[in-house]
Amino acid sequence: MRALLSGNEAIALGAWEAGVAVGCGYPGTPSTEILEALIGYPGLYTEWSVNEKVALEVGLGASIAGGRALVTMKHVGVNVAADPLFTSVYTGVNAGLVVVTADDPSMHSSQNEQDNRHYAVAAKLPMFEPSTPAEARLFTRWAFELSEQHDTPVFLRTTTRLSHSKGVVPEVDRTITPAKHPVGVDQNPPKYVMIPGHARVRRVEVEARLAELRRVVETHPANVVERRGGVGVITSGVPYSYVREVLPDASVLKLGIVHPLPEQLIRDFAASVETLYVVEELDPVIETQVRAWGLGCHGKDTFPAIGEFSPEVLRASLGLPQPGSVAAGDLEVPMRLPGLCAGCPHGHVFNVLRDRGLFVSGDIGCYSLGVLPPYRIMDTLVDMGASITMAHGMDIVLAQAGQTHGQRAHVSAVIGDSTFAHSGITGLLNAIWNKRDGLYVVLDNGTTAMTGAQENPLSGERMGHENSTHVDYVLLCRALGMPEQNVRIVDGNDTAAISAAVDELATLPGVKLLAAVGLCVMEAKELRKTGKLAEKKAWRELQLTAACRGVRTDA
Known part of the structure; x- marks a missing residue:
């Protein structure tokens, strides 16, 4: 079927x-x-x-x-x-x-x-x-x-x-x-x-x-020649559909294998057409090889090297008129910036950091939206885990300039729980090992939220919402050499507790970790459908209770 x-x-x-x-x-x-x-x-x-x-x-x-x-x-x-x-x-x-x-x-x-x-x-x-x-x-x-x-x-x-x-x-x-x-x-x-x-x-x-x-690859069925007119197009991937719509009478070499390229097939195709175009999104990978073989073609001299293509992009690049059925594209729509979901626990942390005027080294995840209104509380974002390591680098330079611990305390880092497991733990170890200073905040909402609420090593579940182990922040930090008093775990929805923890940790020397533990409101909707919401909420509450009492949750 x-x-x-x-x-x-x-x-x-x-x-x-x-x-x-x-x-x-x-x-x-x-x-x-x-x-x-x-x-x-x-x-x-x-x-x-x-x-x-x-x-x-x-x-x-x-x-x-x-x-x-x-x-x-x-x-x-x-x-x-x-x-x-x-x-x-x-x-x-x-x-x-x-x-x-x-x-x-x-x-x-x-x-x-x-x-x-x-x-x-x-x-x-x-x-x-x-x-x-x-x-x-x-x-x-x-x-x-x-x-x-x-x-x-x-x-x-x-x-x-x-x-x-x-x-x-x-x-x-x-x-x-x-x-x-x-x-x-x-x-x-x-x-x-x-x-x-x-x-x-x-x-x-x-x-x-x-x-x-x-x-x-010269004869692999993934590479297909469609012979029609004197204009020839070499293309691959989604742009093939756009080529067929915009140039229905063109001959097309559709490359299903883009490395290695079939040299003889391309040479034969080029020889069979009068004008040759290479239509590829982003970089001129195919075009560069075609030109290296001494074959003339039009590529990035005609089509953009930035952004994805569409039929409209191809028509504009070729100087062809847009069909009357295509909207002009000048409809004015009020701008609506993306933002954190209503009820997201991350917002409470952002408010506390903003109120204290902290410099925030950010990371990849939902919380990257903290750079936008109403929070405006993120100053760098590069790649997974870079929040901690970039804050580490800033601390080195500020210390070299003679700034005291108190003066350097305005630099902080925020990272999500999944990103922390992905590549933040190594940065944390590096900072502790090298005797740096800094406040690192883990925004733990119990899931990998931005990509659709997938499980991670901090959520207590593995794929398919199967119950599993979770990382204990206190035990982890102690194992890495951080003093236990430099670790705080608070309710991500308790602004007063977050504020108190940030203020207390700011007075301590060395690397500090604050885990703000909450529950993603979008995941909660899905868990309610499967009947697992009560179980996950109870587990998150147990984590918080145990952390406050100094009790291990893996015992």
């Missing part, structure tokens, strides 16, 4: 059909719904990992043990996973390993607009890029096949528009039993132990594999 699926849902379907054994990742828009859809399929394991690096390492381990693995992350998450990513290309795989990078042209929910096709080139691994949900399902299956046939991890690149748009996916049969890869740890130290002597040998294998892949 046919099904109407989003790109993310289609990837999950394709992975299940391919016999995936393990799905793991870190939630990040626009990739989050892949694993949320995958968890609904039988015969496999899914998890939210602490961060993307951990997720990729879990996936690689599963692959070596004979389980096909799907690892998902947004584009900036690949930065976190880059260390194992590059070396996994050297080790290769046992069972198939597919890594989804969900790019975000126009930065709908991201801090930058990086084009992760560059990672495929730099790491020397193949990359598929589907243009529709139907292709997303099919290309996921092909990616697993290619991974095992050529002993390599494989990238699957999506963008926000594909991830969240829906399309018809044919021949969906959820009653099948997908074939799995034989299980068994591949014990092969020369292949998997990357000491320099082994890595040098594997480095040669990487180049040999890439040469073979260059041959394979």
Whole structure:
């Protein structure tokens, strides 16, 4: 039967059909719904990992043990996973390993607009890029096949528009039993132990594999030629649909594999048309290679290098008129800035920090909205975990300038609970170890809220709202070497308690941690539907009560 699926849902379907054994990742828009859809399929394991690096390492381990693995992350998450990513290309795989990078042209929910096709080139691994949900399902299956046939991890690149748009996916049969890869740890130290002597040998294998892949992509069915008129377009991904709408009579080379590129196929296509365009969002990755082969084309001299495309963008770039059915786009709509949800506990912390005139080093999450009215209480935001480490750097320079502990106390950091687990704990350890000073506030609402209320190591649950362990702030800080009096855990909805804790901690030297524990109001609505709200509220209240009495909640 046919099904109407989003790109993310289609990837999950394709992975299940391919016999995936393990799905793991870190939630990040626009990739989050892949694993949320995958968890609904039988015969496999899914998890939210602490961060993307951990997720990729879990996936690689599963692959070596004979389980096909799907690892998902947004584009900036690949930065976190880059260390194992590059070396996994050297080790290769046992069972198939597919890594989804969900790019975000126009930065709908991201801090930058990086084009992760560059990672495929730099790491020397193949990359598929589907243009529709139907292709997303099919290309996921092909990616697993290619991974095992050529002993390599494989990238699957999506963008926000594909991830969240829906399309018809044919021949969906959820009653099948997908074939799995034989299980068994591949014990092969020369292949998997990357000491320099082994890595040098594997480095040669990487180049040999890439040469073979260059041959394979010339005839791979993911790359499709549609011959029509004398104007030719090379494109990939979602822009293919825009090209077909704007230039219905053009010949098109749709590249479903964007690395390595099929040189001869592109040369033959270029020779068959009078004018050649390369239509690609963001960076001129394809265009640069086409020009390097000595082929003339129009690319970023015609189309923008910033933001996602649309039919209107293509028409404007080509000097074509907009159809009469398209609205002029000059409708005036009152501006409405995003803001924290009504009842969100984070607002109480922001009010306290603002009233004290503190400089706030911020982080990634819902609380990044603290930079906007009515709070206006965030001064930096760069990447996951940077709140603590950037505040650390500021403290060093202020101390060098002769400022006392009291003078430096105006610098603080705020970080969410999921982000703290992702990459904040290492920064906290670094600050304690290096004898720095600073107030670090964890805004703990018991979930990864901005991406849709996913579980994290501070929430007491794992994927699927299954009860699990949680990190105890007091025990953690003590283990890292922080004096217990420098740790406070307060009710995130109690402004008086937050104020008192901030004032008390400000008088203490060294690194201080304040955890403001509350409950995400959006998650509460969902928990009420599943009957778990009372249980989670009771658990959060127990955490607060135990913290105030100095009682361990893991006993």
